[in-house]
Amino acid sequence: MNAGLLVSGAVAALFASVLPAQHSPSGISDPPPDKIVIDVATVNGSGCPLGTAAVAVSEDNTAFTVTYSEYLAQVGGGSSPTASRKNCQLNLIVHVPQGFTYAVASVDYRGYASLQPGASGTEKASYYFQGSPNTASRTHTFQGPYDDNWQATDATDWAQLVWAPCGVQRNFNINTELRVSAGASAPSATSYMTMDSTDGDISTIYHLAWKECPRN
Incomplete structure (x- = not known):
């Protein structure tokens, strides 16, 4: 990982969400025992300037x-x-243990918003594998007056999960966006929206599903 991306700050955890294989006809499996290795190919956007974003993998995979x-x-x-x-676009190289693939099942976003009467804040996220025509996109809007933590969840039905292709390295892209509109009630008053919580810790949770690839 680029050392220039290592920072202290808000944290977004991406946890593995699994279903026992015996309960799913689609072959959902427990997380693989081998470690996942994630490298940052690129990180771009006004919401994540150089030196303000980093990715690390947990020890328990x-x-x-x-x-x-x-x-x-x-x-x-x-x-x-x-x-x-x-906005922020993360282009991640996810090295998955041989014989496994993964998909993003749901995402929990949290942050803080201070919106004046008439103002609005929007959080939008898109996810796709490099070279794939399938892009999952979700949008959540919050209306003022609002002065509190916010939370939004993107969920995908199991039958509609988009799996990383087996046996092919495809970068995983996460695009997020925050947008604030002043509205007509108080156009000069300050309104803002952050992708973090009041204690400074971001808590965006990406739930992953795992399954074994077909054997040749």
């Missing part, structure tokens, strides 16, 4: 952690027009 420290969208109060929308 059930999670990988994305760390952010400057992910905030804001309007009003003299904010720059470009500050109203922030």
Whole structure:
């Protein structure tokens, strides 16, 4: 991993969510015993400038952690027009143990929003494997007045999971976006939305499903 990406700050954990194989006709399996290795190919976006995002894998092979420290969208109060929308694209190289594949089953996003009356905040996320035409995208909107933690969950039915191709290395892309609109009620008042919580810890949880690849 690029040492320049190692930062302290908000933490997003991606936990493995599994179903016992005997209960699923699609071959859902427990997480593989071997370690997952994740490298950051690229990290780009106004919400994750250089040196403010990093990825690490947990020791028990059930999670990988994305760390952010400057992910905030804001309007009003003299904010720059470009500050109203922030985004981050992570291009990850996921080295999965041989014989296994994975899919993103659901994602839990959490953060904090301070929205004036009439203002709104939007969180959007997209997920896709490099070279795949299948892109999963979800959007969640919060209306002002709002001054509290927020949470949003993206969920995919098991039958509609998009699995990483077996035996082929395809980078996994995670695109997230925060957007804040001032609205007409108080256009000059400050409204903002962050991808973190009040104690500074981000807690975006990506639940993964695992299954064994077909044997040749």
